[in-house]
Amino acid sequence: MFPVIINSNLKVAPDAYVLSFARSFEFQPGQVIGLSFGEADQPRLYSIASGNHEDVVRILYKVNPLGQFTPGLSRLKPGDTIFSTSPFGQFLGDNQPAVWVATGTGIAPFASMFFSGLACKKILIQGNRFVSGLYFKDQIQQSMGNRYIPTCTRERIDGIFFGRVQNFLEEWQELDISVKYYLCGSSEMVVGVRDLLIAKGVPFERVVAEIFF
Secondary structure, eight states, rough: HHHHHHHHEEEETEEEEEEEEEESSSOOOOOOEEEESSSSSSOOOBBBBTTTTTSEEEEEEOOOOTTTSSSHHTTTTTOOOOEEOBBBOOOOOOOOOOEEEEEGGGGHHHHHHHTTOOTEEEEEEEESSGGGSSSSHHHHHHHHGEEEEEEEEOOTTTTTTSOHHHHHHHHHTTTTTTTTEEEEEOHHHHHHHHHHHOOOTGGGGEEEEEEEO
């Protein structure tokens, strides 16, 4: 592990932050890093949420008030030091057509892919309970247009599908069984969507998943 100095730690929703520090390593969109307060501490894993050509690394995280790490993480200020691992992981984006499905902070690896220029042949379905939890929504929607499909389960807003991402996929008339589906979010969402896609004829090997705990 190596030290990094915090550039910013911005609150982006009632319980979510985006932390950033200067990038000193190469990574592939979709990879993760481990963060800790001390060099000898057990690192907590987070997907990188920034593009691989940007000068900074961004980490999206949600604060668990009863957690042992995120409350302290949320109190960090510019100039503070934490420790990072090198990036790793195989949940990787590419230039092939695909559908991205994300809930909660599971949007992070897709944000990295988006900011790395890999969204041109993609459809993104993003879900959360509240609109404030559709992280990076404005930037993504402006670029992807109707290839971006936001869903929400607690608020009814024009232009946003009311219901879970599973509900949208059950009704979706344009579901294509020939492309890959990348899923990132809670275990409940990942398992439910994977089973739904397979039931609709998507081959098992075309469903790629990463679970956020």
